[in-house]
Amino acid sequence: MASDDSATSGPSAATTVVRFGRPDHTTDNPLNPPVVLASTYVAGGEREYGRYANPTWQAFEDVLGRLESGRALAFASGMAAVHTVLDLVGHGEIVVAPRHCYLGTLAQLADLEQRGRVRARLVDVTDTNAVVKACEDAALLWLESPTNPAMEVADLPALAEGGHAAGATVVVDNTFATPVLQRPLDMGADLVVHSVSKYLAGHSDVVLGALVTRDDSTYDALDTRRRTFGAIPGPFETWLALRGIRTLALRVERAQANATELVRRLEKHPSIEEVRYPGFGAMAAIVLRGADQAEALTHATSMWVNATSLGGVESTFERRRRWAGEPDSIPEGLVRLSVGIEDVEDIWRDLESALDSLS
Ligand SMILES: *Cc1c(COP(=O)(O)O)cnc(C)c1O
Numbered sequence: 001m002a003s004d005d006s007a008t009s010g011p012s013a014a015t016t017v018v019r020f021g022r023p024d025h026t027t028d029n030p031l032n033p034p035v036v037l038a039s040t041y042v043a044g045g046e047r048e049y050g051r052y053a054n055p056t057w058q059a060f061e062d063v064l065g066r067l068e069s070g071r072a073l074a075f076a077s078g079m080a081a082v083h084t085v086l087d088l089v090g091h092g093e094i095v096v097a098p099r100h101c102y103l104g105t106l107a108q109l110a111d112l113e114q115r116g117r118v119r120a121r122l123v124d125v126t127d128t129n130a131v132v133k134a135c136e137d138a139a140l141l142w143l144e145s146p147t148n149p150a151m152e153v154a155d156l157p158a159l160a161e162g163g164h165a166a167g168a169t170v171v172v173d174n175t176f177a178t179p180v181l182q183r184p185l186d187m188g189a190d191l192v193v194h195s196v197s198k199y200l201a202g203h204s205d206v207v208l209g210a211l212v213t214r215d216d217s218t219y220d221a222l223d224t225r226r227r228t229f230g231a232i233p234g235p236f237e238t239w240l241a242l243r244g245i246r247t248l249a250l251r252v253e254r255a256q257a258n259a260t261e262l263v264r265r266l267e268k269h270p271s272i273e274e275v276r277y278p279g280f281g282a283m284a285a286i287v288l289r290g291a292d293q294a295e296a297l298t299h300a301t302s303m304w305v306n307a308t309s310l311g312g313v314e315s316t317f318e319r320r321r322r323w324a325g326e327p328d329s330i331p332e333g334l335v336r337l338s339v340g341i342e343d344v345e346d347i348w349r350d351l352e353s354a355l356d357s358l359s
Helices: 013-019 055-068 080-084 103-114 126-133 155-167 214-231 234-246 248-266 290-298 344-357
Strands: 071-075 093-098 118-123 138-144 167-173 192-194 208-215 272-276 284-286 316-319 334-338
Touching: 013 055, 013 248, 055 071, 071 080, 071 214, 080 103, 080 192, 080 208, 080 214, 093 103, 103 118, 103 138, 118 126, 118 234, 126 155, 126 290, 138 155, 155 167, 155 344, 167 344, 208 214, 248 272, 248 284, 284 290, 290 316, 290 334
Parallel strands: 093 118, 093 138, 138 167, 167 192
Antiparallel strands: 071 208, 192 208, 272 284, 284 334, 316 334
16 A cells, blocks of 8 residues: 555655755755766775775665665665575575566576575465465565556555564565655565666666665665675666656656556556556556457557566556566456656557557
8 A cells, every 4th residue: 555655754755855865065066966986995984895885876875765764775786686685585494475576576586496595485465364374484575566567456564564473574675656655664564675777767777776674784784795795786877866766756746647547548448358557656557358459559559668667757568478487367468557757648649549459
């Protein structure tokens, strides 16, 4: 469920993204932090070496940490962040994860399981009791909500409580909702994962990841892994993400308004068997009559781009089952929509005429 902005103290997300991660208001200081390109620093301070710390990372982490009300660490990609969390799991321990979630996460889990590193239990996150039951003896409860690409919504506070009662660490991949709409740490989660490549950076030009936690020992464990294994972000990528996150609240507000309106109209279209929308955010899915119709749709628009990934300013879509690893439980005709911030009438006209052209 989306959290209420007014429920937490401190400035709202719209202010936080603009205000923080900047140099002091001292005469002649730039308003924006520079891209600091440094492999090493003069000895004796906290930074020391370019794999340990970077002022441009810190500016971005300051903003994201405040948004999620925790402390953030940036990583080379979302998958590097995912891997860093899964590396915390002890040998042979149990990870409970959604059967529908980001394919790369499922692939990492499958790889770790194949090598005997962890044991995975895949669950339907909409079935709260079943998830809590699956948490027995588990080390980690991995959650994603809304799920990719099924658009299921998990009861995060109830699952965090159930996971903790079983002794599991609770992780939420918050990429789809963004901290503008959902703050998992406030709902009881221990750790938040982001693919910054999506809404946070928001312009389809950066691959970057991040983790956020309030727990100091977890933060230190993650920081140690970043230093040691080296999945560090590039300073320029982090600067682009900081530049992008300045408009996060505006972009999410507009994209969500567009998505809400499109979903309302799509529900009435005769070519569509089902519309899946969690009720918030800018991700949705439509189910057409089979793979051919879905493929035809993704090749029949002029504005909507047939492309993977999501969360950019531009509207994109793709038939998910074109990916070999996508579970059979996702319909062949499902097209996932990442609704952009264009004029809603323009993206509707483009989508509607493509839908009308399907036989
Ligand atoms: C894209 C994505 C990831 C992986 O992030 P990358 O930045 O592509 O490595 C993880 N989780 C979700 C939900 C994603 O959409």
